[in-house]
Amino acid sequence: MNIGFIGLGDMGRLYAKAFAKAGYKVYGCDLPANREKLELELIPLGITIKDNGRDVSRISDLIIYSVEADSMEKVVAECAIATKAGAIVAGQTSVKHPEIAVFEKYLPDDAQIITFHAMHGPGFEPKGQKLILIPHRADKEAHGRMLDLFNAVGCDVVEITDYHEHDKIVADTQAVTHVGFESMGTAWKAAGFFPWENASYVGGIDNVKILTTLRIFGYKAHVYAGLAILNPYARQQVRQYAKSESELFKLMIKEEADEFRQRLYKARDFVFHESRKPIMLNDSVMREFSLADKEHQRKPNSHLSILSMVDAWYHLGVNPYDNLICQTPPFRLRLGIAEYLFKDDELLEESIETALYDKTIRGDDLEFHSAVREWSAIIGYGDMEGYKKHFNEVQAFFADRLEEGKTQSAELIRRLMA
Numbered sequence: 001m002n003i004g005f006i007g008l009g010d011m012g013r014l015y016a017k018a019f020a021k022a023g024y025k026v027y028g029c030d031l032p033a034n035r036e037k038l039e040l041e042l043i044p045l046g047i048t049i050k051d052n053g054r055d056v057s058r059i060s061d062l063i064i065y066s067v068e069a070d071s072m073e074k075v076v077a078e079c080a081i082a083t084k085a086g087a088i089v090a091g092q093t094s095v096k097h098p099e100i101a102v103f104e105k106y107l108p109d110d111a112q113i114i115t116f117h118a119m120h121g122p123g124f125e126p127k128g129q130k131l132i133l134i135p136h137r138a139d140k141e142a143h144g145r146m147l148d149l150f151n152a153v154g155c156d157v158v159e160i161t162d163y164h165e166h167d168k169i170v171a172d173t174q175a176v177t178h179v180g181f182e183s184m185g186t187a188w189k190a191a192g193f194f195p196w197e198n199a200s201y202v203g204g205i206d207n208v209k210i211l212t213t214l215r216i217f218g219y220k221a222h223v224y225a226g227l228a229i230l231n232p233y234a235r236q237q238v239r240q241y242a243k244s245e246s247e248l249f250k251l252m253i254k255e256e257a258d259e260f261r262q263r264l265y266k267a268r269d270f271v272f273h274e275s276r277k278p279i280m281l282n283d284s285v286m287r288e289f290s291l292a293d294k295e296h297q298r299k300p301n302s303h304l305s306i307l308s309m310v311d312a313w314y315h316l317g318v319n320p321y322d323n324l325i326c327q328t329p330p331f332r333l334r335l336g337i338a339e340y341l342f343k344d345d346e347l348l349e350e351s352i353e354t355a356l357y358d359k360t361i362r363g364d365d366l367e368f369h370s371a372v373r374e375w376s377a378i379i380g381y382g383d384m385e386g387y388k389k390h391f392n393e394v395q396a397f398f399a400d401r402l403e404e405g406k407t408q409s410a411e412l413i414r415r416l417m418a
Contacts, residue, residue, distance in 0.1 A: 001145065002027065004060030006053040006079055008038055010122035010220075011092055012066030018126045018153040020046050027056050053079035060084060062149070065099075066092040069226030070384060073102045080106035088112040088142050094170060094223070095231040096163035100136055112142040116150070117166065119173075119328050121219060123410055127154030132326055134163050158325055168233045169323045173331040175227045175234035176241050176312070179375050180305050181213045181330065182224070182391065186371035188213075189397040191364060196291035199299040200361050204286030205337045206301060211289055211412055212330050214405025217398055221391035228379045229387060235379055240316050242376035245308035249369045252302070252355045253362070261352055264307060267314035268342045276321045278343070281336040281416055289412045291401060302355035304365050306338050308372070329413045336416070 003019050005012045005028035012028065020026045026047045030038055039049050050056050057063050057079050067075050072093060083089065089111050091099040096115060103113050119130040131150055135143050150157050160166045188195050195201035195210050216224070228234050251260040272278075313320055320335050342348055354361060378386045395402070 001025075001061045001149070002059055003062045003064065003149075004028065004050075004056035005064050005066050006056055006075060007066035007092075008034070008042070009066060009068075011118065012064070013038075013042070014122050015064070015066075015092075015118070015126060015153075016042065016047055017045055019149070022152045024149075024152075027060060029053055029056050054082035057082040057087070058084060060087060062088045062090065062146075064090045064092060068222050069093045069095060069098065069230050070222070072099055073105075076102045076106045080108070083108055083111050086110050086112065088114055088138070088146060090115045090146075092116070092118065093230075094174060094227050095234075096134060096166055097232055098230050100163050103136075112138040114138045114142060114146045115163070116146075117170070117326075118155075119326060123406060124329075126150075129155060130327060131155040131157050132166060133157050133159045134166055135159070135161065136163060160325070166326065167231050169326040170227070171231050171233035171237045172313075172318055172320065172323050173326045173328055175231055175379075176237045176309070177328070177331045177334050178216055178224050178227065179238055179241060179372070179379070180309055180334065181209070181216050182394070183368055183371040183375055184209060184305055185213045185217055185394045185398065186374065186390070187364065187367035189394050190367045190371065194291075194398075194401070200301050200364065202290070202292060202298045203301075204281075204283050205303065205306075205340060207286055207289045207291075208281075208333050208337050208412070209305070210291060211405055211409040212333050214398060214402055215409040216330060217391070217395045218402040218406040221388040221395070224391060225384050225387040229382050229384055237312070237316060237318075238376050238379050241308060241312040242372050244311040244315060245304065245369060245372045248304065248307055248311060248355075249365065252304075252365065255356050257352075257356055260356060263311065264348070264352065267311045268348070270314045271310050271320065272339060272342050276319070279332065279336040279339055281333075281340050283340070285412070285415045286337075288415075289408050291404065291408070299360075300350050300354040300358060302358070302361055302365055303341055303351045304355060304368055306334075306341055307351065307355070309334065310338050310342060329409075329417075333413070333416070 002025045005016050008028045008030040016026050016028050027050055028047060029050045029052055035049060089103060089107055093099045094117055113136040115134050117132040378390060
């Protein structure tokens with residue numbers, strides 16, 4: 001089985017190497033400017049670099065389009081005519097609505113469409129990582145070949161038969177999850193401080209929030225922009241997250257304690273119902289991973305970002321535990337710290353009291369409130385370039401600690417998943 005990659009960016013190279021190592025014949029192409037570098041890296045592994053996507057398509061039994069989401073139509077339109085008869089075609093984009101539409105528009109009728117979504121970033125090898133397989137237009141033989149392929153590289157394969165359902169779940173596990181952490185990073189940048197230097201962000205939950213934020217800003221803006229803007233379900237869910245945050249923030253500044261508390265406890269009882277199988281993050285492990293240069297005396301934190309997420313799940317009628325089928329490490333960590341907060345009565349009450357009455361953290365909550373509104377507006381307008389610009393500005397603010405954050409967060413994820 002010849003496997004061809006059209007696009008050899010971070011994820012394309014990762015899977016091309018994995019398939020070559022498993023004994024498959026792998027071909028690939030990328031922009032001409034990247035050819036020399038790719039040949040030096042990949043030819044020693046037995047991967048053949050071709051001139052363009054049409055050359056890859058002619059000889060490949062499985063063709064994987066691994067390009068940016070907003071370039072997918074242009075690239076498929078150029079290469080589809082050369083698709084090998086009966087070939088399986090897949091895409092690596094994280095949002096399947098536009099991908100499937102493009103495949104149906106340009107691919108020949110005999111092409112088998114079985115797409116997939118790797119639920120991890122390029123910092124993790126495919127072995128042991130969750131991968132969603134989505135058969136759309138394929139016979140049993142092609143379906144079996146795809147299962148064999150991903151089993152050969154050790155992926156934890158989960159099948160979702162409807163790409164609509166996939167995108168709905170991914171809106172929660174990725175798009176809204178990322179917006180929450182991106183808003184934290186934006187708020188810290190606007191406030192002009194690094195959270196590991198502030199006593200309000202010391203402790204297990206905050207270590208997870210900081211490292212996950214750095215992890216997200218350690219990767220490329222276009223990935224997150226595509227997830228949020230091209231997913232038709234993401235805008236609805238991001239809108240509710242922003243609405244939940246705004247309404248909670250108003251109750252905080254008005255010190256409407258009874259309504260604020262009742263609202264959060266109602267959300268807690270829905271999301272963390274006793275029938276849910278808990279994640280149970282390890283507190284001692286979370287406390288180990290800190291970027292602080294010295295010990296600070298921990299101050300209470302409102303954890304507005306987490307309160308807002310749980311409230312949004314409640315109002316959307318979303319059971320996040322069901323969505324673990326498409327979990328990513330940031331989503332699992334986010335659900336884990338939400339569970340940790342809401343299932344500890346003492347810690348939840350501390351957060352509620354801090355949110356309502358502690359004026360020393362109100363400024364930080366105001367910055368977070370503003371950041372959520374900014375990200376929600378960008379996504380609501382479908383502003384792809386604005387999203388990338390906004391992301392890159394925050395990324396630059398944290399530039400000196402991003403590599404350390406990625407390294408520590410990878411180890412944190414490994415430890416907490418064990």
